[in-house]
Structures are given as C-alpha cells and as structure tokens.
Amino acid sequence: MRVLLLALCSVAVSCGPTPPLPVRVMAIVPVETGSYETREVSIQTLSNLATLKGSVAELVGANRLIVDPNDPLQRGGIENLNDEQRYEVIVKDKGTDVRGNFLERSGVYWPADFHTWNMVTTYWNFENAYLYFQDLLASQQPTKTPDELNKMKVMYWPELRINSETPITDNALYLSFVKAFAIAPFSKENKVPMAMNLGIVGHEVAHKVWGKRVYNDEGVPAPLRTWSGEAFNLLKSLDEGLADFHGFGVSCRALSGCRPDILAPSIADQDYAHQRDVSRPDACMDEGLRSALKSFSQDQWVRGRELYLYGNLWAVTLYQAGSKTGGLQKVKSLQVALLAAYDDDKAGTPGLNQIINRNVNNPMAFTPEVVAESIASHIPDIPLRTAFCGEAIARLQLQCARPDCADKMPSCPGTTRRATTPCAVLPPLP
Numbered sequence: 001m002r003v004l005l006l007a008l009c010s011v012a013v014s015c016g017p018t019p020p021l022p023v024r025v026m027a028i029v030p031v032e033t034g035s036y037e038t039r040e041v042s043i044q045t046l047s048n049l050a051t052l053k054g055s056v057a058e059l060v061g062a063n064r065l066i067v068d069p070n071d072p073l074q075r076g077g078i079e080n081l082n083d084e085q086r087y088e089v090i091v092k093d094k095g096t097d098v099r100g101n102f103l104e105r106s107g108v109y110w111p112a113d114f115h116t117w118n119m120v121t122t123y124w125n126f127e128n129a130y131l132y133f134q135d136l137l138a139s140q141q142p143t144k145t146p147d148e149l150n151k152m153k154v155m156y157w158p159e160l161r162i163n164s165e166t167p168i169t170d171n172a173l174y175l176s177f178v179k180a181f182a183i184a185p186f187s188k189e190n191k192v193p194m195a196m197n198l199g200i201v202g203h204e205v206a207h208k209v210w211g212k213r214v215y216n217d218e219g220v221p222a223p224l225r226t227w228s229g230e231a232f233n234l235l236k237s238l239d240e241g242l243a244d245f246h247g248f249g250v251s252c253r254a255l256s257g258c259r260p261d262i263l264a265p266s267i268a269d270q271d272y273a274h275q276r277d278v279s280r281p282d283a284c285m286d287e288g289l290r291s292a293l294k295s296f297s298q299d300q301w302v303r304g305r306e307l308y309l310y311g312n313l314w315a316v317t318l319y320q321a322g323s324k325t326g327g328l329q330k331v332k333s334l335q336v337a338l339l340a341a342y343d344d345d346k347a348g349t350p351g352l353n354q355i356i357n358r359n360v361n362n363p364m365a366f367t368p369e370v371v372a373e374s375i376a377s378h379i380p381d382i383p384l385r386t387a388f389c390g391e392a393i394a395r396l397q398l399q400c401a402r403p404d405c406a407d408k409m410p411s412c413p414g415t416t417r418r419a420t421t422p423c424a425v426l427p428p429l430p
C-alpha cells in the first residue's frame with residue numbers, strides 16, 4: 001500500500017507541473033494550544049516542491065562532513081584555508097537532491113512519508129525565519145533585505161562528525177565554517193525534532209545573520225582565532241544569547257504566538273530549557289558566572305553551560321527592557337535596534353562589527369560596557385533606551401562610576417538608574 005502511495009505521489013509532484021506560488025502544503029507546526037500538530041500552511045518561496053528548493057532555502061541530501069585535525073587535508077588547520085578550500089576538505093560528499101513525496105488533495109499537498117513531513121516543515125521554518133529578519137530590516141529602511149538569507153544551504157540528514165568518531169544526531173546546526181545548515185538525523189530524543197521547532201531554526205538562522213553582519217561572513221572569524229579570556233567569552237555568548245532572542249522573535253510568527261523558551265518542546269532537560277528562557281525574570285550574574293567569564297579559556301567556555309547562561313543575561317536584558325516598557329511591540333523595537341547595532345559604520349554610533357574590527361589586536365577594549373553602549377546608541381525610543389541601560393547595568397553587573405553609567409555608556413540618558421530588582425550588586429572582584 002505504501003509503495004503504491006509513494007509511486008502515485010511522485011507522479012503528482014515530480015512529474016507534474018510545479019504548483020503555483022504560494023503553495024499550500026500540510027506541515028507540522030505549533031498551533032493555538034502551543035502543541036505541534038499537522039496544519040495547512042502556505043509557503044511563498046518554494047519553487048520546486050519535489051526537491052524542496054526555493055529562493056530562501058535549498059535542501060540537499062546525503063552529505064558527509066568530517067572535521068578531523070588528523071585528516072591529511074586538514075592538518076594545516078582549516079582556519080588557514082579560504083572558503084572554497086575549506087568546503088572542499090570538510091564536505092567529503094557534496095550530496096544530491098532530496099525528493100519529497102506528496103499527494104495532492106483539492107490543491108493542498110500532503111507529505112506521504114516521514115521525511116517529507118520533516119523536510120517541508122523545515123522549509124516552512126526557514127521561510128519564516130527569513131520573513132522575520134526581512135520585517136526587522138524593513139522597519140529600519142523599506143529597501144533593506146536580508147541578502148545573506150537567500151538560498152540558504154540546508155544539508156538534510158547528513159553524516160556529520162566534528163572532531164569525533166561519533167556522528168552528531170538529534171540536532172540542527174549552522175556550520176559557519178562551511179556556511180551551511182545541517183539537520184542531523186534523529187536518534188534518541190523523542191520530543192519535537194529540532195528542525196521542526198520554529199524557534200530553534202530561528203536561532204540557527206540568527207547565527208548566519210550574526211556571521212554576515214558582525215564577522216563579514218568570514219568562515220573562521222579573526223577574533224575567534226586570536227582572542228581569549230573575557231573578550232572571546234563575551235563574543236561567543238553574545239552570538240548564542242542573541243540567537244535565542246531572535247529565535248524567540250521568529251517563534252512569534254506561529255499560530256501559537258511567541259515562545260520565550262524555544263528549547264522546551266525539543267529537549268528532555270526542562271531545567272536547562274528554562275535556563276535559556278529569554279523572558280526569565282530572575283536571570284542575574286552571580287559570582288561563579290562572573291569568575292568563569294573572566295577566567296575561562298576558549299576551550300572551557302565553549303564546552304560549558306556558562307557560555308549560554310551568560311548569553312541568556314543579554315537576551316533577558318533586552319526582553320525585560322522591552323516588556324517592562326510596553327510589551328511585545330517594544331521587544332520588537334529592540335530586535336530592530338539590535339540588528340542595526342550589528343553593523344553600522346557611522347562614526348558616532350559604531351556597530352559591533354566596527355568595534356571588533358577596530359580592536360582585533362586589542363581585545364581588552366571589547367568589554368560588556370562597550371557592547372551595551374553600542375546597542376543603546378541604536379535604540380531611538382528614549383524610555384526604551386533608558387530601560388535597556390537600567391536592565392543591562394543590573395543583570396550584567398556593568399562597572400560604572402556614575403549612577404546613570406554615562407561614564408561608560410554615554411548614550412544612556414541621564415535618568416538611567418540601575419534596575420533595583422531582582423539582581424543584587426555583587427561584591428567587588430577580589
């Protein structure tokens with residue numbers, strides 16, 4: 001029966017005409033109750049339904065990627081190769097077209113097997129992440145578009161091994177060093193697969209936006225190669241925490257509404273999902289985290305949870321500043337401001353890209369106060385900016401001499417005061 005069904009579907013889609021856009025398909029999406037269910041959705045950009053390729057994303061199957069310092073082709077360090085060479089030595093199998101099987105009923109395409117459900121849902125998630133960033137940029141200037149999100153390469157179900165014999169499973173990743181996304185095979189997790197989770201795809205797409213705008217799309221960015229200590233740790237945490245903040249923003253596009261705990265539907269460890277919740281009112285720096293931020297090596301930081309916990313403080317600072325000032329509309333204003341702060345070459349309001357580039361050989365100058373100032377200077381709404389400054393001073397334990405912090409963050413208005421709850425002032429560093 002199943003074989004017959006698949007044969008019929010192939011005729012319906014791959015041999016028939018490409019359906020007109022938008023295409024109406026069934027996918028597994030978050031619905032009003034918050035749970036994931038099958039629903040009809042409309043996809044605007046999927047020009048080839050059978051091979052899951054469109055202007056936003058192109059799925060490719062059967063890739064094999066190996067990162068292995070003992071590989072003779074990689075022994076000289078993948079960071080010393082250019083983008084094409086690095087892709088060539090890591091992507092051992094370049095992959096082939098995927099093939100979705102659909103049945104058409106009254107103009108709606110129904111996936112006919114598990115992988116097709118997963119792939120079409122994945123495409124819908126990538127399209128929504130694209131539309132989220134397009135909307136933020138258009139709010140700044142109507143002609144701006146997220147060009148880095150055209151034809152995103154999505155490796156579907158690859159064999160993926162990174163410095164390990166064990167292949168990666170149960171994950172969705174953005175692999176900046178080959179500028180491609182990977183939807184790893186499912187293995188042990190029995191919750192909503194990562195690629196079906198709209199917020200998680202939003203998080204991964206946010207990494208690509210960050211890489212393009214903050215690191216000039218460098219595959220292995222210079223500061224990540226050469227910085228260590230607080231500057232390196234801060235940079236990695238910003239990438240992760242701000243990706244969670246944007247992932248939350250992308251989640252708002254679903255029928256279920258916004259989901260600040262984007263990991264919760266997909267991982268068993270609910271305590272950890274809660275620690276990453278961008279709305280978490282109790283998120284404060286503590287002495288242990290402060291000491292790790294200042295002292296951990298690159299390796300310790302990227303292997304530990306502190307990386308994400310410190311990133312979460314940045315996400316919560318933004319979320320709470322918006323929420324306390326005027327709810328979700330103000331949170332969106334902060335998403336727009338944050339994206340503007342990634343890359344800005346105006347002298348008075350340098351973006352993170354410009355600050356990092358200017359200080360590639362002087363990482364000590366890249367501090368939490370400098371980052372907060374750059375973000376603050378891109379928030380035009382003064383009460384919102386004041387709230388952001390107050391939350392940042394308290395949650396991130398920023399070090400300033402003046403009560404309004406204008407000595408370190410001149411963009412913070414004179415009425416800025418450290419938010420009084422819930423974060424206590426930590427004792428000075430020993």
Ligand SMILES: [Zn+2]
Binds near residue numbers: 203207240243
């Ligand atoms: Zn991430």
